[in-house]
Amino acid sequence: MRKLLAWLLWLWISAVIAGAFLYAPLAKGFIGQSSRILFFHVPMAWVSFVAFIAAGVWSLRFLYFGRQPRHDRAAAVAVELGLVFGVLATITGSLWARVMWGAFWNWDPRQTSIVVALLFYGAYLALRSSLEDADQRARLSAAYAVLGLVVAPFLFFIMPRIMFSLHPQSVINAQGKVEMESRMVQVLLAGSAGCTALFFWIHNLKCRLLAHAERKSALYE
Amino acid sequence: MVTGEIGWVVAVNLIIWTGLFLYLLRLGSRLRELEKKP
Numbered sequence: 001m002r003k004l005l006a007w008l009l010w011l012w013i014s015a016v017i018a019g020a021f022l023y024a025p026l027a028k029g030f031i032g033q034s035s036r037i038l039f040f041h042v043p044m045a046w047v048s049f050v051a052f053i054a055a056g057v058w059s060l061r062f063l064y065f066g067r068q069p070r071h072d073r074a075a076a077v078a079v080e081l082g083l084v085f086g087v088l089a090t091i092t093g094s095l096w097a098r099v100m101w102g103a104f105w106n107w108d109p110r111q112t113s114i115v116v117a118l119l120f121y122g123a124y125l126a127l128r129s130s131l132e133d134a135d136q137r138a139r140l141s142a143a144y145a146v147l148g149l150v151v152a153p154f155l156f157f158i159m160p161r162i163m164f165s166l167h168p169q170s171v172i173n174a175q176g177k178v179e180m181e182s183r184m185v186q187v188l189l190a191g192s193a194g195c196t197a198l199f200f201w202i203h204n205l206k207c208r209l210l211a212h213a214e215r216k217s218a219l220y221e
Numbered sequence: 222m223v224t225g226e227i228g229w230v231v232a233v234n235l236i237i238w239t240g241l242f243l244y245l246l247r248l249g250s251r252l253r254e255l256e257k258k259p
Contacts, residue, residue: 006245
């Protein structure tokens with residue numbers, strides 16, 4: 001069953017890749033094929049946000065439901081993966097900015113807010129690595145990740161909207177409407193769903209790997 | 222860009238994605254083996 005689901009995910013993301021280049025039309029007002037990066041950039045940014053929120057939720061579960069190490073582990077892995085997807089979103093965004101705006105980095109509010117988000121969660125990992133006592137590390141980092149439940153939505157959705165930005169409008173624009181060609185919306189939503197499933201799959205594997213490593217080290221101690 | 226050139230881009234993307242997918246699949250099955258061991 002697990003293998004079947006995995007192969008379905010392979011088929012799904014393969015269809016998204018093909019759809020991004022062969023099915024979705026080019027967006028108006030963009031240079032050459034540059035608008036196609038949207039189908040990779042937006043899902044990566046979305047997954048980064050989902051990962052940071054998931055880390056906050058797992059941290060809440062750790063703090064209020066029995067302080068189980070698996071919840072602490074799940075939060076830490078979610079932050080690590082959120083950072084990976086966030087960096088990929090930043091790189092793809094910068095490549096697009098080079099084509100459209102003439103420079104990789106322009107300190108646009110969206111670029112600035114993602115950097116602040118990455119620094120915020122980079123600090124989470126720094127906090128974890130600076131504490132030797134496992135209980136203290138789990139408690140403090142959980143409290144920090146819960147703070148992220150407020151910080152992440154602000155940096156991803158609110159700050160870029162309250163400041164003037166050159167960044168193209170969001171999928172759901174300020175008027176609450178989706179003004180995008182329907183085939184583009186289909187590929188974008190399918191890509192976001194596929195990337196979210198990929199995140200939870202990698203998350204599950206990494207958590208199990210860490211749990212196994214901890215069991216082994218406990219055996220040898 | 223003509224369709225032929227786009228085809229190459231799609232092929233490279235699919236190869237990268239399939240490589241990552243097979244790695245994750247293999248990692249999953251090896252993990253299951255390890256978890257079964259007492």
